Amino acid sequence: MLATGAAGATAAAVAVLWKGTDLSQILDRVRDLTHDYQGALSTSRGRAAHLLRRAGFGATSKQLDQYAAMTTSAMTQAVMNYQLTSNAGLEANLPTLDLASAKGPSAAAVQSWWLQRMVQSARPLEEKMTLFWHGLLTSGLDKSGTEQMYTQNQLFRKMALANFDDLLKAVSKDPAMMVYLDTETNRKGKPNENYARELMELFTTGIGHYTEDDVRESARAFTGWTLKGGTQLRYTSQSVFVPRYFDSGQKTFMGKTGNLTGDDIVEMLVPLRATAERLTTKLFTFFAYPNPEPAIVQHLADTFQHSRYNVGAVVSEIFAMDAFYSPKAYRALVKSPAELVAATLRSTGADAKAFAPANTAMGPMGQVLFYPPNVAGWPAGTSWINSTTLLSRINFANAAAQRMRASLPTQSLDQLVGTLVDGNLSPTTRDGLQAFANAHPGDQAGLLFMVMATPEFQLS
Amino acid sequence: MFSRRDFMRQGLLPVFAGSAVPSVFANGVAAAAADSPNATPNDRILVLVQLAGGNDGLNTVIPFQDAAYHDARPTLRQDQGVLTLNQQLGLHPNLKGLKASWDAGQLAIVQGVGYPNPNLSHFASMSIWETANVTGGIGDGWLGRYLNYLDQVGESPNHALEGVSAGSLVPPELRSKIPVTALQSLKTFRLQPVNEHGTQVDIENPLMKFYGAFKTAGPAPFGALLDTTLQEALQASHALQATDASYQAKATYPANSPIASSLKLVAETIVSGLGVRVAHVTLGGFDNHAREKPVHDKLLLDLDVALTAFMQDLQGHGFGDRVLVMTWSEFGRRVKENGSAGTDHGTAAPMFLLGAPVKGGLYGQQPSLSALDNGNLKFTTDFRSVYASVLQGYLKAPASDLLGGNYEILPLLKA
Numbered sequence: 001m002l003a004t005g006a007a008g009a010t011a012a013a014v015a016v017l018w019k020g021t022d023l024s025q026i027l028d029r030v031r032d033l034t035h036d037y038q039g040a041l042s043t044s045r046g047r048a049a050h051l052l053r054r055a056g057f058g059a060t061s062k063q064l065d066q067y068a069a070m071t072t073s074a075m076t077q078a079v080m081n082y083q084l085t086s087n088a089g090l091e092a093n094l095p096t097l098d099l100a101s102a103k104g105p106s107a108a109a110v111q112s113w114w115l116q117r118m119v120q121s122a123r124p125l126e127e128k129m130t131l132f133w134h135g136l137l138t139s140g141l142d143k144s145g146t147e148q149m150y151t152q153n154q155l156f157r158k159m160a161l162a163n164f165d166d167l168l169k170a171v172s173k174d175p176a177m178m179v180y181l182d183t184e185t186n187r188k189g190k191p192n193e194n195y196a197r198e199l200m201e202l203f204t205t206g207i208g209h210y211t212e213d214d215v216r217e218s219a220r221a222f223t224g225w226t227l228k229g230g231t232q233l234r235y236t237s238q239s240v241f242v243p244r245y246f247d248s249g250q251k252t253f254m255g256k257t258g259n260l261t262g263d264d265i266v267e268m269l270v271p272l273r274a275t276a277e278r279l280t281t282k283l284f285t286f287f288a289y290p291n292p293e294p295a296i297v298q299h300l301a302d303t304f305q306h307s308r309y310n311v312g313a314v315v316s317e318i319f320a321m322d323a324f325y326s327p328k329a330y331r332a333l334v335k336s337p338a339e340l341v342a343a344t345l346r347s348t349g350a351d352a353k354a355f356a357p358a359n360t361a362m363g364p365m366g367q368v369l370f371y372p373p374n375v376a377g378w379p380a381g382t383s384w385i386n387s388t389t390l391l392s393r394i395n396f397a398n399a400a401a402q403r404m405r406a407s408l409p410t411q412s413l414d415q416l417v418g419t420l421v422d423g424n425l426s427p428t429t430r431d432g433l434q435a436f437a438n439a440h441p442g443d444q445a446g447l448l449f450m451v452m453a454t455p456e457f458q459l460s
Numbered sequence: 461m462f463s464r465r466d467f468m469r470q471g472l473l474p475v476f477a478g479s480a481v482p483s484v485f486a487n488g489v490a491a492a493a494a495d496s497p498n499a500t501p502n503d504r505i506l507v508l509v510q511l512a513g514g515n516d517g518l519n520t521v522i523p524f525q526d527a528a529y530h531d532a533r534p535t536l537r538q539d540q541g542v543l544t545l546n547q548q549l550g551l552h553p554n555l556k557g558l559k560a561s562w563d564a565g566q567l568a569i570v571q572g573v574g575y576p577n578p579n580l581s582h583f584a585s586m587s588i589w590e591t592a593n594v595t596g597g598i599g600d601g602w603l604g605r606y607l608n609y610l611d612q613v614g615e616s617p618n619h620a621l622e623g624v625s626a627g628s629l630v631p632p633e634l635r636s637k638i639p640v641t642a643l644q645s646l647k648t649f650r651l652q653p654v655n656e657h658g659t660q661v662d663i664e665n666p667l668m669k670f671y672g673a674f675k676t677a678g679p680a681p682f683g684a685l686l687d688t689t690l691q692e693a694l695q696a697s698h699a700l701q702a703t704d705a706s707y708q709a710k711a712t713y714p715a716n717s718p719i720a721s722s723l724k725l726v727a728e729t730i731v732s733g734l735g736v737r738v739a740h741v742t743l744g745g746f747d748n749h750a751r752e753k754p755v756h757d758k759l760l761l762d763l764d765v766a767l768t769a770f771m772q773d774l775q776g777h778g779f780g781d782r783v784l785v786m787t788w789s790e791f792g793r794r795v796k797e798n799g800s801a802g803t804d805h806g807t808a809a810p811m812f813l814l815g816a817p818v819k820g821g822l823y824g825q826q827p828s829l830s831a832l833d834n835g836n837l838k839f840t841t842d843f844r845s846v847y848a849s850v851l852q853g854y855l856k857a858p859a860s861d862l863l864g865g866n867y868e869i870l871p872l873l874k875a
Contacts, residue, residue, distance in 0.1 A: 028673070029673075029676060032673040032674075032676050032677040033676040033677060035677050037677055037678070037679070142744075142745065181749075182749040182750040182800060182802070184750075185749075185750040185751070185799070185800030185801075185802070186800065187799055187800075189799060190798060190799015190800060191798065191799065192749050192750060192798050192799065192800045192802065192804070193749070193798070193804040193805070194747070194749040194750075194804070197580070197581075197805070201581050201583075202583075207581055207584055212580065212834065215580075330679070331678070331679055331682070332679060334682065363628070364628060364644055364648075365628070366628035366629055373629075373744075374512065374513070374582065374744070375582070375747075376582075376583050379629070382681060382682070382685055383629060383630075385682075385685055385686060385689050386628075386629065386630050386640075386641070386642050386689060387620060387639070387641050387642070387649075387689055387692045387693035387696055388628060388641065388642045388643060388644055388649065388693070389628055389629075389642070390686070390689050390690060390693050391649065391650065391651060391693050391697070392628075392644075394651060394667070395651065395652045398651075398652050398654060399652070426670070426673040426674055426676075426677035426678075427673075428669055428670070428672075428673035428677075429669070429670040429673055429674070432666045432669050432670055435666075436666060440656060440661070443656060446654060446656065446661065449654065450663070450666065453663070453667060453670075454670050454674075455670060455671050455674035455678060455682075455683070455686040455687070455690075456674065456678070458682075458686060459678075459679075459682055
């Protein structure tokens with residue numbers, strides 16, 4: 001099949017290009033076209049690199065060697081069972097956030113703190129899932145305070161692979177969320193629909209599975225919880241149940257009538273098949289590739305429902321599926337700015353001063369941590385790539401490499417390409433990099449930049 | 461004339477030739493120069509201002525004499541300082557610049573704009589407005605289809621700055637088959653140089669080769685997307701660098717106002733003669749479910765001050781007659797305020813059209829505040845009718861083809 005495909009592609013390429021230009025250019029194009037592009041996933045090091053990109057933020061050469069020596073299921077277990085791995089090294093390196101001050105730490109401080117976690121964590125999946133939840137169960141600094149966002153971020157980390165109903169119950173009472181979607185003002189006799197609507201539209205079933213009456217009634221059920229302290233809304237990070245704020249009347253939600261609470265609403269939404277399909281589609285799209293086949297979604301939705309809505313069970317199943325290591329999954333995602341920046345620093349080594357400028361560089365690429373564009377999170381996928389964001393990505397690679405110029409270890413082109421892009425580049429690009437290396441001997445920073453500027457490195 | 465798609469297609473092979481300035485860019489720069497304002501005096505520019513989150517129309521164009529308004533808005537009603545338009549309606553007190561435009565006959569207000577079976581989801585409703593398709597979806601945006609049309613009829617200046625947005629993302633209403641550019645700054649829109657021993661290293665040509673190779677070697681859709689995007693980026697950055705970078709604002713834009721910065725960037729792009737036809741800016745923060753008043757007051761103030769500076773700047777540069785500004789929001793808000801001194805998602809709301817091309821006045825009908833649909837206003841003007849009026853009356857494009865249907869043309873615009 002591969003041979004036929006390659007031969008067919010060769011013929012087509014020759015036919016298309018013949019009219020164009022001189023023979024050497026045609027041969028280069030044919031060579032690129034017939035290059036065994038997906039071959040990387042047939043090697044253990046290629047599979048390790050793929051898993052560590054998806055489950056984390058890339059890897060150093062040493063980490064790749066370590067994972068490449070394992071079986072696929074041992075790699076999955078090592079990634080999944082991160083609770084067994086101490087993160088003491090990271091915790092010791094992290095700067096102290098000024099949580100005691102009245103207004104909380106600065107946005108830049110919390111953003112850099114999280115970026116450092118992504119880069120230095122010994123538990124990459126924990127940070128990756130935290131990023132997933134931040135993009136799905138969104139809150140943002142345009143309304144919520146920095147300490148609240150920090151508190152929410154720690155909640156996502158703690159419940160990264162928890163049961164989804166437990167996570168949603170906690171998020172419903174999370175101060176950052178209560179400010180972002182206004183549950184802190186949602187009181188008996190004064191319902192506020194914001195959270196109730198987005199809980200259904202964006203966090204669970206998706207549009208088309210509830211009515212406007214369900215929105216209005218469930219808003220009443222979420223009354224009662226408010227922020228401790230009251231007046232300084234952005235600066236309080238504890239919530240509290242106040243019985244007199246709770247609407248204890250009868251509510252009718254999706255056909256069921258009773259004195260329903262917010263937790264009751266969550267318990268009615270999470271078991272719905274629409275929730276299972278929507279969440280597992282989002283997880284598969286985040287880790288493997290977009291638009292999963294219906295059979296994959298049904299399989300994962302079953303896993304979700306049979307495990308009492310356990311997110312860890314679904315994620316583990318995704319990593320175990322053939323589809324995850326299939327050609328269709330290889331480089332099938334665009335690295336988000338957070339992934340691109342964290343992968344750059346993680347793969348190349350970063351000192352303590354690297355995080356603040358790297359954090360600043362993410363905005364021009366289209367992503368600022370803790371500032372999702374709206375409650376639907378970042379649009380992701382191909383929308384990460386446009387002319388302004390692509391220039392920003394390449395300029396970041398340039399600046400990061402220049403910054404590290406003095407401290408870069410001497411690495412051959414093969415070593416760099418092996419660590420950063422699975423040793424898998426189009427022949428034209430490989431030749432171009434070799435030409436650059438030959439023309440600029442000893443310029444490690446320049447060569448590193450050129451590798452990070454390749455189209456291959458933009459993908460996950 | 462050579463269409464953009466031909467240009468991109470034929471541009472593909474020269475980029476492999478490895479000349480210092482690939483011919484593809486030389487063409488781009490020449491095309492940009494040919495599209496300078498003097499060369500094509502009839503070009504008209506549309507600037508869309510998206511009020512994201514659902515703007516409270518009732519507290520923007522205020523039915524201040526309507527008892528039902530006061531009953532529905534016990535804490536949010538604007539009692540004082542309403543800038544009266546007639547005996548029933550007035551602008552929010554912070555819209556002083558817009559009021560001055562109204563007095564000068566340069567502000568049209570279309571009332572009660574919406575669509576049948578309103579969707580109260582931000583994202584579903586945004587998608588409907590962006591595509592001008594009441595089922596929404598991921599197809600080309602309604603202005604993207606206009607850009608496609610310009611390309612088809614050969615009116616395309618062949619570079620990626622015909623459709624621009626301020627920010628890091630291309631908004632869905634500009635999604636098209638031709639390149640559209642998100643801009644964060646004209647000065648930084650370029651590859652930063654790499655220097656070695658004081659000599660600039662050529663990275664453009666190697667990168668063009670890498671991305672060109674990936675177009676065939678890489679997976680769909682990313683191989684082609686990355687290659688095309690790099691070409692567009694370099695093409696646009698060369699065009700930007702080739703222009704006279706001497707823009708000086710002829711108005712004072714306020715500091716610390718993202719909407720003012722966005723509009724200033726759009727003004728700079730227009731004034732620099734880069735062939736902009738449609739531009740998009742966003743002002744977010746209108747989803748005011750709680751404590752609406754201070755937030756909404758500030759948003760309208762920022763909007764008004766920024767728009768006023770923008771119009772003054774364009775007039776100062778001689779572009780005043782060629783620019784139409786139109787605001788839109790995915791929905792208005794619930795008539796009755798909620799218990800959090802805010803408003804939940806609603807339906808119909810007014811739209812502003814601003815500038816010298818406008819025939820000032822009120823259009824459409826103010827919806828009743830007593831005959832409601834589940835607490836929400838019943839729309840009186842279909843938003844596609846406003847789009848059709850702009851496409852046909854201002855941009856001189858075939859509105860029914862681009863909108864997939866016939867909508868009433870409102871006499872909003874001068875000939």
